[in-house]
Amino acid sequence: MSARVDxxxxSGTFSLDGETFEVDNNIWVxxxxxxxxxxxxxxxxxAIMEVxxxxxxxxxLLTHAHDDHCRVAPALRQRTTAPIMLHPDERPLWSLTHLTDGADGPEGELWDVDLGDGFEVQVGGVTLTALHTPGHxxxxxxxxxxxxxxxFSGDTLFNGGPGATGRSYSDRPTLEGAIKEKLFGLPDDTVVHTGHGDDTTIGAEKAASADW
Known part of the structure; x- marks a missing residue:
């Protein structure tokens, strides 16, 4: 098997609910x-094309539609002709970055393929399966x-616990439930590549979840 993770x-910014923060994001290829x-x-x-x-x-493949994860997706699509794939429940967040209200309805860029729970993508001889984990x-x-x-956990699960909640369209109990239901059943040695920061493992986060 020749597939690999690069x-x-x-660095850039994340904006939501009238606030903007400096952030470093991981690029995974x-x-x-x-x-x-x-x-x-x-x-x-x-920077993405360098990888x-x-x-x-x-x-x-978009883990979610906060602007620091999807802002350049349309430009990347134009550069590569690759389709953008996103869960349809992300429409409200996607709209904040990529849609405006025009006289004839919303104007701007949309994604191409709706991701659902269990959706599979094959590349380089391996399969990636989408697991719907709402909450963040x-x-x-x-x-x-x-x-x-x-x-690849996006902002659902980090080294140190669940992703942030408390902002628009997020909910902590929903997030914790999704992690326990969808992720903690994976093998303990599964490496978790996060949207920000260092890697972790399913086993390490499961063991630490008693402190949530």
Whole structure:
């Protein structure tokens, strides 16, 4: 198996509920020497393409639609011709960044493919499965790649516990329930590649969950 995970970090801002914060986002690219998928599209198309290199991008997979994860998705689609895939429950958050109300209805960019729980994407000989994990955002998903022994968690699960709640469209009990139902049943040694910060494992976060 020649598929691998490539990684970089890019800096920018996150804005919601009238506040803006400086953030560092992880860029995750999964594939082989010929093709790949990009997980989330933070801040800078050129930085993402440096990780992609000369490979064909088969899909842009969005874990959720906070602006620091999807802001450059339309520009990345234009650069690569790859479809943007997003859970439809993310429409309200996507609209904050990419849609405006015009005289004839919403104007702007939409995504191309609706992700649902169990949706599968094949690339480089491996399968990534979307797991719907609402709470940080209503349509948040994680992408599980069992052949690579890893999970791409976006902002659902971090090294240190669940993602942030308390802002618009988020709910802590829903998030905790989704993590326990969808993620804690994965093998304990599954590496969790997060949207921000360091990796962790399912086992480590499960063991720490008693303190939530």
């Amino acid at each position: 990684h970089a970090v890019v 999964v594939g082989d020497d010929n093709e790949c998928v990009v997980i989330d599209a933070p801040h800078d198309v050129d 992609v290199g000369t490979r064909a991008v088969r899909a842009i 955002a209503p349509g948040a998903v994680c992408f599980y790649a069992p052949a690579l022994g890893c999970l």
